[in-house]
Amino acid sequence: MEIPFSRWYEAIWIRRSRRLFNSRLIDSNTGERLHNVCKEFNPFSGVRAVFVNRPPDKVFKGIVLHYGKIRGAPAIIAFIGDMNTPHIHEKLGYVGEGIVLEATAMNLGTCWVGVSFRPELISSFITIKKNEKILAVTPVGYTREKWSLEERIMTGFGRTHKREPLENLLAGGREESWPEWIKPALEAARVAPSAVNRQPWRFTVKSDSITVSVNNLRDTLNISKRLDCGIAMLHIEVASLQSGMNGAWEFLDSPHVARFSSVR
Numbered sequence: 001m002e003i004p005f006s007r008w009y010e011a012i013w014i015r016r017s018r019r020l021f022n023s024r025l026i027d028s029n030t031g032e033r034l035h036n037v038c039k040e041f042n043p044f045s046g047v048r049a050v051f052v053n054r055p056p057d058k059v060f061k062g063i064v065l066h067y068g069k070i071r072g073a074p075a076i077i078a079f080i081g082d083m084n085t086p087h088i089h090e091k092l093g094y095v096g097e098g099i100v101l102e103a104t105a106m107n108l109g110t111c112w113v114g115v116s117f118r119p120e121l122i123s124s125f126i127t128i129k130k131n132e133k134i135l136a137v138t139p140v141g142y143t144r145e146k147w148s149l150e151e152r153i154m155t156g157f158g159r160t161h162k163r164e165p166l167e168n169l170l171a172g173g174r175e176e177s178w179p180e181w182i183k184p185a186l187e188a189a190r191v192a193p194s195a196v197n198r199q200p201w202r203f204t205v206k207s208d209s210i211t212v213s214v215n216n217l218r219d220t221l222n223i224s225k226r227l228d229c230g231i232a233m234l235h236i237e238v239a240s241l242q243s244g245m246n247g248a249w250e251f252l253d254s255p256h257v258a259r260f261s262s263v264r
């Protein structure tokens, strides 16, 4: 599947993690579209996303850190990685975020969940192969347009959505010499979601490329920072396509994650 970049670019700016859902069920048309995007957006082998159209409340655990429990979602999408595949975390972040952006474009609420869920419950309705692991999940469903007080409290009145200024995320490269596509791509990466909003990505710009690295090698909450970086990678690519620039990814060894270079 080609990246529907205009649609996903727009979704990048409106996506927020949503944790309270209304009880409206996902109709069969919408369910089929979600199922199709899970099946068709598969740029890397070793990653799969499975749409499960059944109420998952018990899948989500209670309060983790300051977050409240996710409630009322009619369905979930599970992100499953084959743990023998190289660079599995970054690949899974990239693929999962494509699906999250498509759901956002369809007016559905989502929230990446890497900690506060019970994989054993999900594997009671999806077959998980020997080398596979459910690395994350998102609830998916309809939310209130206006945020309730409870949801605002859950997000620290927007604190969990605040991002670092771009200059704090740059590991190298002077802005004056950047080609035009670079700044919008970095701005899109900056607003990517990450576990506990840790924003672990650092960017190095060199002539016509962006290298994504992690800020340090300490993972927190048992979630790889490389997964967050995979999410930011998708945002970089979507924004570049929106600027008319085609690029390609090359995966790199730690502490680097991947380099995106223009393909002329």
Ligand SMILES: Cc1cc2nc3c(=O)[nH]c(=O)nc-3n(C[C@H](O)[C@H](O)[C@H](O)COP(=O)(O)O)c2cc1C
Binding pocket: 015, 016, 017, 019, 064, 067, 068, 111, 112, 113, 114, 115, 116, 117, 136, 160, 161, 191, 192, 193, 194, 195, 196, 197, 223, 227, 228, 231
């Ligand atoms: C990999 C990953 C794991 C996450 N795990 C959880 C989680 O277990 N529980 C939760 O409530 N939110 C979780 N989040 C949501 C983040 O807290 C949220 O994305 C971040 O605070 C930024 O806020 P925003 O998504 O509204 O922009 C996770 C996000 C990512 C990317």
